[in-house]
Amino acid sequence: MVLDKVNSPSDLKALSEVELLVLAEELRSEIIRVCAQNGGHLASSLGAVELIVALHKVFDSPRDRILFDVGHQAYAHKILTGRKGVFHTIRQEGGISGFTKVSESEHDAITVGHASTSLANAIGMAIARDTLGEDYQIVSVIGDGALTGGMALAALNVIGEQQRKMLIVLNDNEMSISENVGALNRFFKELQIKKWVQDTEKWGRGVLETISPRLFNLVDRAKEAAKLVLHQENPFYAWGLRYVGPVDGHNLKGLIHLFQELKELDGPTILHIVTQKGKGYKVAEADPIYWHGPPGFDPEKPEKVSKGYSWSAAFGDAVTELAHLEPRLFVITPAMREGSGLVKYSQTHPSRYLDTGICEDVAATAAAGMALRGLKPVLAIYSTFMQRAYDQIIHDIAIEKLDVVLAVDRAGIVGGDGATHNGVFDIAYLRTVPGVQIAAPKDALELRAMLKKALELGGPVAIRYARDNVERVPEGSWPDIEWGRWEVLKEGGKAYILSFGKTLKYALEAAGDNPEVGVINARFLKPLDRELLEKLALKGYKLVTVEDHQKMGGFGSAVLEALSEMGLKPDIRVLGLPDVFFDHGSIPRMHREAGIDAAAILEALAQMGVRVGEVGTAD
Ligand SMILES: Cc1ncc(C[n+]2csc(CCOP(=O)(O)OP(=O)(O)O)c2C)c(N)n1
Ligand SMILES: CC(=O)[C@@H](O)[C@H](O)COP(=O)(O)O
Numbered sequence: 001m002v003l004d005k006v007n008s009p010s011d012l013k014a015l016s017e018v019e020l021l022v023l024a025e026e027l028r029s030e031i032i033r034v035c036a037q038n039g040g041h042l043a044s045s046l047g048a049v050e051l052i053v054a055l056h057k058v059f060d061s062p063r064d065r066i067l068f069d070v071g072h073q074a075y076a077h078k079i080l081t082g083r084k085g086v087f088h089t090i091r092q093e094g095g096i097s098g099f100t101k102v103s104e105s106e107h108d109a110i111t112v113g114h115a116s117t118s119l120a121n122a123i124g125m126a127i128a129r130d131t132l133g134e135d136y137q138i139v140s141v142i143g144d145g146a147l148t149g150g151m152a153l154a155a156l157n158v159i160g161e162q163q164r165k166m167l168i169v170l171n172d173n174e175m176s177i178s179e180n181v182g183a184l185n186r187f188f189k190e191l192q193i194k195k196w197v198q199d200t201e202k203w204g205r206g207v208l209e210t211i212s213p214r215l216f217n218l219v220d221r222a223k224e225a226a227k228l229v230l231h232q233e234n235p236f237y238a239w240g241l242r243y244v245g246p247v248d249g250h251n252l253k254g255l256i257h258l259f260q261e262l263k264e265l266d267g268p269t270i271l272h273i274v275t276q277k278g279k280g281y282k283v284a285e286a287d288p289i290y291w292h293g294p295p296g297f298d299p300e301k302p303e304k305v306s307k308g309y310s311w312s313a314a315f316g317d318a319v320t321e322l323a324h325l326e327p328r329l330f331v332i333t334p335a336m337r338e339g340s341g342l343v344k345y346s347q348t349h350p351s352r353y354l355d356t357g358i359c360e361d362v363a364a365t366a367a368a369g370m371a372l373r374g375l376k377p378v379l380a381i382y383s384t385f386m387q388r389a390y391d392q393i394i395h396d397i398a399i400e401k402l403d404v405v406l407a408v409d410r411a412g413i414v415g416g417d418g419a420t421h422n423g424v425f426d427i428a429y430l431r432t433v434p435g436v437q438i439a440a441p442k443d444a445l446e447l448r449a450m451l452k453k454a455l456e457l458g459g460p461v462a463i464r465y466a467r468d469n470v471e472r473v474p475e476g477s478w479p480d481i482e483w484g485r486w487e488v489l490k491e492g493g494k495a496y497i498l499s500f501g502k503t504l505k506y507a508l509e510a511a512g513d514n515p516e517v518g519v520i521n522a523r524f525l526k527p528l529d530r531e532l533l534e535k536l537a538l539k540g541y542k543l544v545t546v547e548d549h550q551k552m553g554g555f556g557s558a559v560l561e562a563l564s565e566m567g568l569k570p571d572i573r574v575l576g577l578p579d580v581f582f583d584h585g586s587i588p589r590m591h592r593e594a595g596i597d598a599a600a601i602l603e604a605l606a607q608m609g610v611r612v613g614e615v616g617t618a619d
C-alpha cells in the first residue's frame with residue numbers, strides 16, 4: 001500500500017503522481033472502514049480527499065498552517081499527519097477527536113467543531129505572522145455551508161481590508177448537512193460550469209495536455225484569466241479577494257498545479273473548488289445527508305441504520321401537529337433540519353419553515369422579528385450552537401419579552417463530538433436573562449405539554465432535551481401541565497433527589513425502592529417550584545440536586561439561591577458537571593467521572609447519613 005509509505009506529509013511529497021492517485025483511493029477505503037465501525041463524518045471527509053492530498057503535497061505543514069473550518073472533513077488530514085495508526089480510535093473513548101484539535105497534533109492549526117471560525121483565525125494568524133516577521137503559508141479550507149455563517153462573511157471583510165497573503169479554499173459541494181441554502185449558494189451554482197461543459201473541458205484538457213503541456217498551461221491560464229474578467233460581479237471582489245475558479249476539486253493533478261501557482265501570489269486569494277460530498281462511496285454520493293454522520297454500518301452492505309426514536313423526532317412530531325392547532329407557529333432551524341427532527345415538519349409546513357443556514361445569531365433575531373409581527377416562532381437549536389445567539393436572545397428577544405420558544409436540543413454531554421458540542425452551558429447563560437423561562441421534560445408527553453403551554457403563555461421559553469432516545473407517544477397526545485410545578489415521582493422518608501432533565505433516570509435508579517429516598521422531576525428551573533422546595537426544606541428533608549450541565553450556574557445553583565433567599569439551610573448536595581471540558585467518549589463513563597450518575601447520587605445521600613444500598617436496590 002502506498003499509504004504504508006506515508007507517516008508524515010514529507011513522505012507524501014516524495015510520491016509520484018500515480019502514487020498520489022492510489023493514495024487518495026487508499027485514504028477513501030480507510031475512512032470508510034473506520035466510519036463503518038465508529039460512525040463519524042463520512043460524506044464530508046470523502047469529498048475532501050483529493051483536496052487534502054494536494055494541500056499536503058504542495059504546502060509544508062506544520063510550518064505552513066492548514067486550517068479546516070468545522071474540522072469534520074479532515075479525516076484524510078489526520079491520517080496523513082502521523083495519526084494513521086490511531087485513526088481507528090476517532091471519536092471513541094480515549095481516541096482522537098473527530099475534528100481538528102490543536103492539542104492533538106502540531107498539524108492541527110485550530111481546534112474546531114463549530115462552523116465558520118477558520119477565516120477569522122486565519123486573518124489573526126496572518127497578522128501575527130507579518131507582525132513577527134515570519135514567513136509561512138496560511139491556507140483555510142471552508143465549506144459552502146460554513147461560509148453561510150456570519151463570522152465567516154464578516155472575516156472576509158477584514159481579510160479583504162488587510163490584504164495579507166493567505167489562501168482560502170472554498171470547498172463547494174452544494175451541501176451543508178442538508179442541501180445548502182442562501183443567496184451565496186445560489187450564486188455559486190450560477191458560477192459553476194455546467195456538467196457537460198465540465199466534462200468537455202476535462203476531455204479538452206486531456207487532449208491538449210498530451211499535445212503540448214506548455215500550450216495547455218497557456219490555455220489554462222487564459223481560461224482562468226477569462227473567468228477572472230467574466231466574474232467581476234463576483235462578490236469576492238467586493239471583499240477584496242482574488243477569486244479563482246470554479247475548478248474540479250477531485251482533479252488531483254489540477255489542484256496540485258493550482259496550489260503551486262497560487263502559493264506564489266501575494267494578498268488574499270480564494271480558490272473555489274467544486275466537489276461531491278461522499279465522493280467515491282456510492283451510498284454516500286447518493287445520500288450525503290444521511291451519510292454525513294451515520295452510526296456504525298456494514299461497509300459491504302451499507303444500509304441505513306436506525307438510530308431509534310429520539311427527542312428530536314418527538315419534537316418534530318409535536319411541532320408538525322402543533323402547526324395545525326396554532327396557525328401562527330413558525331419553525332426556524334440554523335442548518336440542522338435533520339439533527340433537529342424537522343424533515344417531516346419542513347415537508348408538511350414548508351411555508352412556515354426557515355433554514356437560515358449556519359447562522360444561529362440571524363435565526364434568533366429573525367425569530368424576534370417574526371414575534372414582533374405576530375408569529376409564534378419556535379427556534380430549534382442545539383444547546384452548543386445556541387451559544388452563538390446569546391446576545392440575540394437577550395437583546396432582540398428577552399428585553400421585550402417576545403413570544404419565542406427555544407427548543408434546545410442536545411442538552412448535556414453528547415458523546416462522540418466532544419467538548420466543542422457538549423450542551424452544558426445553556427442553563428447558566430439563560431437563567432440570568434430576565435423573563436426567559438426554562439423547562440426540561442421527562443418524556444415526550446411532557447415535551448408536548450410544555451411546547452403547547454409555552455406557545456399559550458407567550459414570552460421567551462427555553463425547553464431543553466438531550467441527545468437521547470425517548471418513548472414515542474400517540475399522535476394527538478396533548479396532556480396538560482401545571483406550569484412551574486415540580487412532580488413528585490416517589491415519596492421519601494428522609495431525603496429527596498431533585499433532578500432537572502436527563503439525570504432523572506439516575507435519580508430513579510439511585511432511589512430504587514428505598515423508602516427513605518424520594519424523587520422529584522424538577523422539570524421547571526425558571527420558575528422554580530419554590531413552594532415545594534420550601535416545604536421540603538422546612539420538613540428537614542436532605543436534598544440532592546442533579547443535572548447534566550455545569551454545576552456552576554446550573555439548576556443546583558438556582559436551588560441554592562432560592563433557599564438562601566428563603567433563609568432556609570437544609571442539608572443539601574449539588575451534583576453537576578465539574579469545571580472542566582469533557583472530550584469525546586462514552587456518555588455513561590463521563591457521567592460517572594463527572595459525578596452525576598446513580599452511584600454519585602448514592603454517595604451524596606450516604607454522606608448525609610441516609611441509609612442507602614447499591615444502585616437501584618433498597619437498603
Ligand atoms: C455554529 C455551528 N452550527 C451548526 C453546526 C453543525 N454543522 C456541522 S457541519 C455542518 C455543515 C457544514 O457544511 P460545509 O461547511 O459545506 O461542509 P461539508 O460537510 O459540506 O463539507 C453543520 C451545519 C456547526 N458545526 N457549527
Ligand atoms: C459537525 C457537526 O457539528 C454536526 O454534524 C454534529 O456533529 C451533529 O451532531 P449530532 O450527530 O448530535 O446531530
Ligand SMILES: [Mg+2]
Pocket residue numbers: 143144145146171172173174175176180
Ligand atoms: Mg458543503
